[in-house]
Amino acid sequence: QVQLQESGPGLVKPSQTLSLTCSVTGGSVSSGANFWSWIRQPAGKGLEWIGRVYSSGKTNYNLSLKSRVAISVDASNNQISLKLDSVTAADTAVYFCATEQFYYGPLIGYQYFDSWGPGTLVTVSS
């Protein structure tokens, strides 16, 4: 099973750009029908899907964050990256990367996140 590990600065100043990387082992970010998502969780709160990138490089973003977020594939390093612009204290959270299983057939369909990184805490503060 694929393993994921998030990394990046733990502290970002307000108005700056949050940049995180998700390193992938046991699988390739650029092969097959793989979906790679970022999800975040403020302390003591619920989960918020941020967006995904497909192995092709195509992206989908949460409409509430779309104007500030960019997710990309770095095939040479087998990594997924997240950039979130103009951060505020409200962006303080644990950030997870995760893979999705997705199937859409004539009779049934399903989607779920099956592998997750351990998460990395990002604090937005001056």
Added chain:
Amino acid sequence: DIQMTQSPSYVSASVGDRITIACRASEGISNWLAWYQQKPGKAPKVLIYGISTLQSGVPSRFRGSGSGTDFSLTISSLQPEDSAVYYCQQAHSFPQLTFGGGTKVEI
């Protein structure tokens, strides 16, 4: 946006008890529903997808059910290791996804 509302937000139960967590969608989501378990300081772990399909390795005491807008996760015969926060998640509006607010289960 499809909103997912879980209830209750907190459950206290004893070992061996049976509990049910509800998840209501703001509109019909067909079978695009998954359940996750999250323990403190850990990433969520998928328990069930497609409303009722148990993920490999998940104990059979976990059961998902429901249809349309109303779904539930039942844990029969609670075990100490079931203490966690449980989340539902819909994918009917794929590529957009939303999670429920979570239910904390204390044993």
